[in-house]
Amino acid sequence: MKQKIQDILTEIVEQFKKNNLIPQDATVRVMIENTKDKKNGDYATNLAMLLAKPMKKKPQEIASLIVDSIPVTDEITKVEIAGPGFINFFVSKNYLASQVEAILNDEHLGVKTAAKPETVVIDYSSPNVAKEMAVHHIRSTVIGDAVVRILEFLGHKVIRANHIGDWGTQFGMLIAYLEKKENENASNLELSDLEAFYREAKKCYESDEEFAVRARGYVVKLQSGDEYCLKMWKKLVNITMVQNQEIYDRLNISLTEKDIMGESLYNPMLKPLVEDLVNKNLAVKDDGAMVVYLKNFADKDGNPRGVIVQKKDGGFLYTTTDIACTKYRCETLGANRIICFADSRQHEHLMMSWEIARLAGYVPDGVVLEHGAFGMMLGKDGKPFKTRDGGTVKLKDLLNEAETRAAELIAQRNNDLPEDLREQVIKTVA
Template sequence: MKQKIQDILTGIVEQFKKDNLIPQDSNVRVMIENTKDKKNGDYATNLAMLLAKPMKKKPQEIASLIVNSIPVSNEITKVEIAGPGFINFFVSKNYLAAQVEAILSDDHLGVKVTDKPETVVIDYSSPNVAKEMAVHHIRSTVIGDAVVRILEFLGHKVIRANHIGDWGTQFGMLIAYLEKKENENASNLELSDLEAFYREAKKCYESDEEFAVKARGYVVKLQSGDEYCLKMWKKLVNITMVQNQEIYNRLNISLTEKDIMGESLYNPMLKPLVEDLVNKNLAVKDDGAMVVYLKSFADKDGNPRCVIVQKKDGGFLYTTTDIACTKYRCETLGANRIICFADSRQHEHLMMSWEIARLAGYVPEGVVLEHGAFGMMLGKDGKPFKTRDGGTVKLKDLLNEAESRAAELISQRNNDLPDNLKDEVIKTVAMGAVKYADLSKNRTTDYVFDWDNMLTFEGNTAPYLQYAYSRIQSIFKKAGEAKPGKIVITTPEEEALAQQFVKFNEVVNNAANKIAPHIICTYVYELAGLFMRFYEACPINKDEVAEDVKASRLALCKAASSIIKTGLNMLGINVLDRM
């Protein structure tokens, strides 16, 4: 209905132009808002006030012209002018009920699949090889995966890109140390060993000159494609990614081995890329290094920013890799849109890499490059989340702690669950709580990680929403053979719930456009609250409830459960029929 009202008003503005009531070049944006107070209708617009200046009339006079131009409709029961010139629209309850029934009959719950699908490359998670995933990886991982799911739901082709750190001079040291450990019959390495493994390799490199010489030699061999070094390198990558995949599976992250596009993928591109930048007069030699001067990043004195793309010794930098990566995603993957989820401190680096890629012609006109920047996860002390002794928190340990706390929460609430179901509930609640605590916050801001606030069945948490869903399933179970039927809206609670349902399409598209999963979190939380108020005010399974009323309310229950489940699934959070 919102879109229909917008179309009607847009048509009226165009007619005003034809009638020369406003200049032809007037750029008036028609805005329709959902009203907060239903006494003022369901939708409102300030269009009359926006037209006051170009039409040189009072807003209320213009509002009267607009209202008189709106065609009679069975869908809009009343249009009224309020205050200085707002126009309020009251939607027919019968039409609202029909909209909800249409949502229920649609596999996409009223969310329109795009008629202009794009190829979207989403760069997220990006752990480093030979290091265990730490808690700081969670934001990129869960936010990126939620956006992937949202865009796929809308019909876009999404390419997941796990840009792992699997290349660089440190791999000579790591290969040499892996060789040393295998010679000592310690070949069965696990990821937990690799944390110490990396530190010991570094210590060995710094204290043993013979080892350091071998390590430096292995760097050269690896980069030139030596078979033995490549074999040892692949072993390090596999050890790391097998363990990381366990984390992804546990968190219900959709990344798999086929989505790995590490730094090594772009290594063969770097030398010819720098040569191309030189040929295009973008890169020049400066003190032995190859640099690009960016006028768009000039300092306050007008001096262009110097960006190194190749060092004096011939080595390449992360910037060079990111330019090559962008070129590959545009030319090979055919991206229309590239979204990179990395923390806000990477913003300038990405902007400069992308600027060079555009100047070099690697990014076709119309391709959108977006930095999905996010803030930091903080402890209650307002500082970056750390262990008590100040160390980095391993992501695996955080998830173990979440399951331990979820087990205690579930045992306090329900001791009747069979053991096999209890394990599933604990894992589902724990992983949902961790993910939702992150996703429900605006991604661009820092947020405080708080166990007590995230693992509770009250407030804006995953357990609260999961419980709301399971409660609806218990309503269906109690209803027995009674089925959802024709919807008839008679109470304010039913109307409020129905109005929330019809917003779903707008919410999902808004979250996709702004790459902001918290928009869906807020919507689903509000929906759950409206459902609880509906449930308390509108009996369903009581004997005195007429069959047609029961069928109508069961249909509203079905819409609520379907949208809650779909909304949470878009966030990568599972629901349960019983908790």
């Protein structure tokens, strides 16, 4: 309705110009505001006062001219002049009721769907394996899921990508430690036991040479597809993701097991990808490592920034994985748009990975790559949480505390709620 009134007033201004009431070169900005007090109607404009100087008339006189020029419609029941020349508009209640009814009867609530639906890959949540989700995971998870739902509502094809940290050299150590725990009759390992799992595994690795040798051997075996190591690795992933799914369900997050696209998915692609970058003269050997030099990230002296895509020992980096990930999302998933929700520290890393992917031709023209950046959750020391160092707040504990406090508030204010409704209110408030 506001736009409709603005269009009417804009047309009146143009008519005044045609009638030479306003100079042809006069610039007039039509402003419509919501009224603070409904006694003054639903919308108001100060247009008459803005026109006082170019028209050389009193605002009240101009306001009368404007009101007389407004066409009669069913939507507006009354237009009146107030104060020094404000014009107030009263919208018909019947019109508002019909609009609300039309919205309620429309499955899209009156929101227009996209004229050209896109395939959008949204990368969000992305917890690591062998540890519980911590409080700082809530941002990527909730923001990402909100955007997923909005874009789906607008008619886009949305592919959820839960890019979990389920690969890397640390898994040799974790597999060896899981084996150790199971041999100690702890086969019913719960995720709560994994809160200190990584740290204890690392202690064993650093203090027990026999354990360290076995762990390094398991890395090689895992990466070679060894059946036993893969079985132990999957156990670690499953223990983690079953518990994470409970958190997702509790928060009404739409992620499920089928949306997992972990780092392991891209592992077979890394060696051919680096070979392709070499063949395209993008990656060059430098001190034994394969490096891509980016002119768009040059330093103040104009020296291109070097980005390692393969270490001298043959290992790959997160950058390599993210390039492969981008390639997969464009070529296999057919993405027109990719949005990655991660904290602001990841920005430069993502920009460089995407720059390499574009230079290599993995990202077709017109595909949009976006970093949905947000701030960091800090500890009492003012530094970002690090789950591997311990001391961070578990997301599960945060949700439990929220429910405890909500229950206390409900108990203070209302003791008459039926038990089932009380539980529903507590969870909703929490």
